[in-house]
Structures are given as C-alpha cells and as structure tokens.
Amino acid sequence: MSDTQIQAAIDKYLQARHELLLLGEVHPSRIGGNDNIIGRIGEFIALRFLERLGQKPVRVEGSSNPGFDLIEGAIQTQVKVMTEENHTGRNVRLTEPWTQLVLIELGEHYRPTRIGLLTREQHQQSCRENPTWSASPYVKRTMLGPKGLIGRYGRVYEGSEVIV
Numbered sequence: 001m002s003d004t005q006i007q008a009a010i011d012k013y014l015q016a017r018h019e020l021l022l023l024g025e026v027h028p029s030r031i032g033g034n035d036n037i038i039g040r041i042g043e044f045i046a047l048r049f050l051e052r053l054g055q056k057p058v059r060v061e062g063s064s065n066p067g068f069d070l071i072e073g074a075i076q077t078q079v080k081v082m083t084e085e086n087h088t089g090r091n092v093r094l095t096e097p098w099t100q101l102v103l104i105e106l107g108e109h110y111r112p113t114r115i116g117l118l119t120r121e122q123h124q125q126s127c128r129e130n131p132t133w134s135a136s137p138y139v140k141r142t143m144l145g146p147k148g149l150i151g152r153y154g155r156v157y158e159g160s161e162v163i164v
Helices: 003-026 037-052 120-129 149-153
Strands: 070-072 075-082 090-093 100-106 112-119 138-140 155-158
C-alpha cells in the first residue's frame, strides 16, 4: 500500500468519525455520547435491536454512566461491544447497577455477527448453579458460546436475527 492509499484511508476514516460526532450532536438520543465511537455504534445497534424485540429503551444522558447505557423503566441495560480487533476476547467487568446486558460481537467489516442478551435474574441463576462464577464477571466473547454465560443462561442471536 502506498502512502497515497494510506492517507486516503485515513482521510475517509477521519471524515466518517467527524460525521458520526456531528450526528451525535444532532441526534444525541440515538448516537450521542463520548469519543468512543465503537461504543456509540454499539449503543445504537443495541437500541435498534431491543426495539425490534418490543422494548423502548432510551439512551442515558451524559457521556459516561456507571452500570448502564440504556434505560426503560426498571430495565437498565449495559451495552458491551467486542470487535475483531480485540484478540483476547475480553472486555471490562460488568458493573452495577444493571438489569440487562447486551453483548454485541462485531465481525468482518464491523457488522454484528452475534448479539447476546442476559437478564440479571439469569445471571443470578448462573451464580447459584455455579458458585465459583463471579457476580461481576469480565465480559468475554466466550460468553456467547454454547458453554458460555449468555449461551447457557441467556439468549444468543445470530445470522439474520442480528440484522438491525
């Protein structure tokens, strides 16, 4: 790749980032937030995904909120995003307060490949059945597998189910 191609790709990336930040100013309830663009995109995907499930969440105001990113009445949804860039497959810990977790795996071209949904009740059940499991686990890609926390106790959406 030549320097010209590299510079063109950088220019496209910076332009897209700038456009997303501007959209965040115009539509803060849909794509607002801090400078973590992947986090903003994840919250937008989660909003649309949960709306498809019949929920009506809204983004929590502010750029950094402990415990949850979306809210609908008593449902406090924490959104976590895992990209292919994350080679360890590990994110940060689940933090209180939350009543619902949405874990989004972004695959090739940063498109959602799997979305996991876990409620607090399901997590508490998993801890009762597996006493060595953490009450505040690190969010990991393996949670989405058949033996993982969400795969066993929540629901993992794949393929056409994740189109938002």
